[in-house]
């Protein structure tokens with residue numbers, strides 16, 4: 001324990017932490033455990049957060065990557081990231097009772113890509129090909145050949161699509177708002193008649209959390225984002241902090257991961273949490289700061305209020 005030497009300012013980003021899709025997905029697992037008892041199987045991490053997964057596993061949720069690891073006729077929940085049609089088909093073959101916790105905003109992307117395919121359009125998917133959300137999105141139209149996954153401005157410039165073909169795009173819900181705007185700008189230049197939502201598919205929660213992190217980054221010498229390393233939206237928050245004025249930014253699962261030497265000579269610290277990180281982690285982090293510093297001044301940096309809920 002270091003001596004309590006100085007005062008410190010904490011800038012708390014608002015909104016932060018759980019979004020409506022994550023709240024719904026976690027509630028679905030808890031409700032399934034209440035109604036049916038353990039074990040309840042969940043395909044893939046219900047949301048990408050170590051603490052949420054460990055908590056649900058303690059209550060009896062069993063997380064698997066492959067339906068083959070689930071006994072026939074069991075209950076299985078599909079994660080908030082969505083699944084391919086082939087996974088749903090396999091679940092039916094195994095006579096699994098399926099519960100779908102896919103975020104409604106991801107389902108909107110699924111519907112959009114199915115519409116594009118029905119119209120025989122060339123489809124550009126902006127996102128990371130290996131992320132489960134994109135795997136699930138592509139899996140809505142298995143075997144469709146006119147599909148291009150890109151994740152950078154360079155890849156947007158290099159796309160080879162005949163100018164005669166109709167083109168549409170969708171985006172992963174958890175991307176960087178600024179980077180994606182640049183990619184979409186290039187797509188509009190290259191394919192002037194391209195179809196796609198003006199506001200893209202980056203969801204309200206990702207957008208708001210990035211705006212709030214921009215605001216705290218301006219005030220902070222160092223920013224901590226609570227979230228797991230495999231959480232796309234949490235990782236984006238760290239990048240947003242670095243690009244918008246924070247000298248340092250760290251993605252941490254909890255307060256135990258802080259390297260306190262990084263905070264020597266620093267007195268202005270920003271804090272936020274990814275959409276899958278529970279609020280108690282933020283509270284624990286603040287408690288840890290209280291225990292190490294003489295006095296902490298808390299500043300709430302509110303960019304907007306959220307009022308979004310999805311029915312379970």
Ligand code: SF4
Nearest residue numbers: 019021022103173203
């Ligand atoms: S981050 Fe957005 S898309 Fe993902 S679960 Fe939350 S609300 Fe849904």
